[in-house]
Each structure stands twice: as structure tokens, then as C-alpha cells.
Amino acid sequence: MSITGIIIILLCLGMIVGGILLLKKSAKKFNLTEQQLKDIKARNQALEKEEQQEK
Incomplete structure (x- = not known):
């Protein structure tokens, strides 16, 4: 490998x-x-509850 290639790498x-x-x-x-x-915890719990109802 040439010097310029090594320098570029x-x-x-x-x-x-x-x-x-x-x-x-x-x-x-x-x-x-x-x-x-x-x-944040309340919002996450609400989203998890919605996801479980959709299943």
C-alpha cells in the first residue's frame, strides 16, 4: 500500500x-x-394499557 493510501486511511x-x-x-x-x-411514567402506563387492549 502506498504512503498516500495509509495517510488517507x-x-x-x-x-x-x-x-x-x-x-x-x-x-x-x-x-x-x-x-x-x-x-412520564403515567404516560408510559397509559400507552402500554392501550397496546394491550389493541391485541
């Missing part, structure tokens, strides 16, 4: 790894209040 790998690291660094966790968690 290394650049591509560097871009992929850099993109993954950037996504990992910029990811944020959700800080939800107790009321929001309660609403």
Missing part, C-alpha cells in the same frame, strides 16, 4: 474517532423534576 479513522468523542463530550443528561418523572 489514518485521516478517515481520526475523523471517525474525533466525531465519536465529540458526541460523547456534548451529550448531556436530563435533569428531570419528580413531577416530570411521574408524568
